Amino acid sequence: MNSFRHRLRTVIGLPALCLLVGAAGCSPADGGASVAVPRPGATATKLCENLDKVLPSKIDGLSREDPEPASTLTAGWGGTAIILRCGVPQPPKMIDPKVAEGADPDAVAGGVNGVDWLMEEQDDGSYRFTTAGREAYVEVSAEKGRDSSGPLVDLAPAVKKAIPKGIAS
Known part of the structure; x- marks a missing residue:
């Protein structure tokens, strides 16, 4: 027994x-997603902190769920569906639009509601967008299959409010 x-x-x-x-x-x-936190200079850090204060609670229908480690330089919506990093370095593919030679055919520039973006399709089918013509670079990653314009439309008012037009240092 x-x-x-x-x-x-x-x-x-x-x-x-x-x-x-x-x-x-x-x-x-x-913790949820883990994201590398940018390390910008003092000016960009202050701008990014201002951006964090005005970011929407929902983007493209997804609720805000910030990644780990917690930082005012990163934000997320829908887990890893949309990730924002503020204060990133200038993307290598971002060049002076007047320079025709050496332009990357896979990088596309465009504006959404008054904010200019560099769009780069990643190897896995996801997209990375980086602001252009602003005093700090803001990078937004959207997972494969997500409509690319939705997050940018929702983010434009916050970016315009917190990150002035200019040249990032």
């Missing part, structure tokens, strides 16, 4: 232990 109880506890206990370990591995305490 003792042997039967021991086997019964083992049979019931093992799945329960696996369930407990699995649930702990998925807990919110783990």
